[in-house]
Amino acid sequence: MRWGELKREKCSVARTVSVIGDRWTLLILRDCFLRVRRFDEFEGRLGITRHVLADRLKKLVAAGVLERRLYQARPRRYEYRLTQKGLELHPVLLTLAHWGDRHMAGAKGPPVLYQHGACGHTFAPVLTCSACGERVEARDVRVGRGPGGTRDARIASFEASASRG
Amino acid sequence: MRWGELKREKCSVARTVSVIGDRWTLLILRDCFLRVRRFDEFEGRLGITRHVLADRLKKLVAAGVLERRLYQARPRRYEYRLTQKGLELHPVLLTLAHWGDRHMAGAKGPPVLYQHGACGHTFAPVLTCSACGERVEARDVRVGRGPGGTRDARIASFEASASRG
DNA sequence: GCATCTCAGTTCCAAAAAAGAACTATGTTG
DNA sequence: CAACATAGTTCTTTTTTGGAACTGAGATGC
Numbered sequence: 001m002r003w004g005e006l007k008r009e010k011c012s013v014a015r016t017v018s019v020i021g022d023r024w025t026l027l028i029l030r031d032c033f034l035r036v037r038r039f040d041e042f043e044g045r046l047g048i049t050r051h052v053l054a055d056r057l058k059k060l061v062a063a064g065v066l067e068r069r070l071y072q073a074r075p076r077r078y079e080y081r082l083t084q085k086g087l088e089l090h091p092v093l094l095t096l097a098h099w100g101d102r103h104m105a106g107a108k109g110p111p112v113l114y115q116h117g118a119c120g121h122t123f124a125p126v127l128t129c130s131a132c133g134e135r136v137e138a139r140d141v142r143v144g145r146g147p148g149g150t151r152d153a154r155i156a157s158f159e160a161s162a163s164r165g
Numbered sequence: 166m167r168w169g170e171l172k173r174e175k176c177s178v179a180r181t182v183s184v185i186g187d188r189w190t191l192l193i194l195r196d197c198f199l200r201v202r203r204f205d206e207f208e209g210r211l212g213i214t215r216h217v218l219a220d221r222l223k224k225l226v227a228a229g230v231l232e233r234r235l236y237q238a239r240p241r242r243y244e245y246r247l248t249q250k251g252l253e254l255h256p257v258l259l260t261l262a263h264w265g266d267r268h269m270a271g272a273k274g275p276p277v278l279y280q281h282g283a284c285g286h287t288f289a290p291v292l293t294c295s296a297c298g299e300r301v302e303a304r305d306v307r308v309g310r311g312p313g314g315t316r317d318a319r320i321a322s323f324e325a326s327a328s329r330g
Numbered sequence: 331g332c333a334t335c336t337c338a339g340t341t342c343c344a345a346a347a348a349a350g351a352a353c354t355a356t357g358t359t360g
Numbered sequence: 361c362a363a364c365a366t367a368g369t370t371c372t373t374t375t376t377t378g379g380a381a382c383t384g385a386g387a388t389g390c
Contacts, residue, residue: 006188007269010276011195011265011276011277012261012262012263012264012265012266012269012270012275012276012277013191013192013195013258013261013262013265014192014195014265015265015269015270016261016262016264016265016268016269017188017191017192017261018188018269019269021186021187021188021191021192022186022187022188023171023182023183023186023187026178026182026186027178027179027182027186030176030178030179031319033303034308034319034320035319036319045319064268085268087303087304088264088267088268088303089264090302090303090306091260091263091264091290091292091301092257092260092261092264093178094292094301094306095256095257095260095292096177096178096181096182096257097177097178097181098177098256099177099181099253099254099256099257100176100177100178100179100180100181101177101311102253103181103229103250103253104172104177104180104181104183104184105177105180105313106313107313108312108313109311109312109313110177110311110312110313110314111175111176111177111310111311111313111314111315112176112177112308112309112310112311112314112320113308113309113310113311113323114306114307114308114309115306115307115308115309115323116294116296116297116299116301116305116306117304117305117306117307118294118297118299118305119294119296119297119299121294121296121297122296123294123295123296123297123301124295125256125292125293125294125295125301126292126293126294126295127256127259127260127290127291127292127293128290128291128292128293129281129283129284129286129288129290129291130288130289130290130291131281131284131286131287131288132281132283132284132286132288134281134283134284136256136259136281136288136290137255138198138252138253138255139252139282140281140282140283141255141259141279141280141281141282142279142280142282143199143277143278143279143280144277144278144279144280145276145277145278146266146274146275146276146277146278147273147274147275148270148271148272148273148274148275148276149275149276149277150276154196154199154200154201154210155199155277158278158280
């Protein structure tokens, strides 16, 4: 399977992976959330080749995750900013970072801490259920076929017994 | 930068990406959460080449995300199962899938639905703050240097004003 | 007013990784 | 004994990446 074919898969993970399932893309997005916006700053921070950086930025713009915005007229210079669609990747990056904090950090502890503006506390991200508000555990999630799905031996077709949260 | 160098970066996103930042790896993990465990079933479902599949499984085992377990003695056959470390990637996959549901689904709607066993409802994952329990928004998170971090122009060194949740 | 600098790319070649298909190992089944 | 099953490995071709140099459009320094 090639990159292009992936986005045609009937699976939201596959489709998401077709956009961000690449190590450079994920690191670019990490920096976007740290307010990095310019080509040279991405290059300098990431140690990515200009070639690949240009390619990934182009793909992210095409996917609607970043927008290329003119910030200077003469000479024309562009920067890259997260769109709303891109901003909504925040939970992905945050859970990714949290897993790394838990499982890949050295003896000294996590490299960064996150502070929740609303309450002022340093926090860890917790995934909860939109319906009941309780914490969601891997073992306690059942997967069933949705309206846009096709048959899959691993996915039950439960008659959605319930409302959406 | 090569794959191997990535895990030495002092960033939890980079370190996590060094383990799962690859499209095939993410799709393999998706299937793991659907209880796929055998080489041939991964191959058949994913359309991955055996070569790459063997490589990715080996890396995931080396990273402690999967374990290779003997399930039949003669001939010796192994299957791959999520470890606790691997199970804790569930929030990553769930947020990934949710983003795809919101932004990449076709007109018919999302391909799968998630049911929360505890409450029985179909739900969407919501990221909340471990300290106050409220929803966490991208714009409302500040990043500061943690105990294992080094200087970074983009990361403030806030004197953690608060407890950890 | 020419050389140098800035920033956002593009181009070129060599090296690494992935696709695709066939082959191996170890046994079981008909 | 031939065919089947499962989990890989090996081989060759194609694609992607790394690395470094080059381009273009102006701004700045001397």
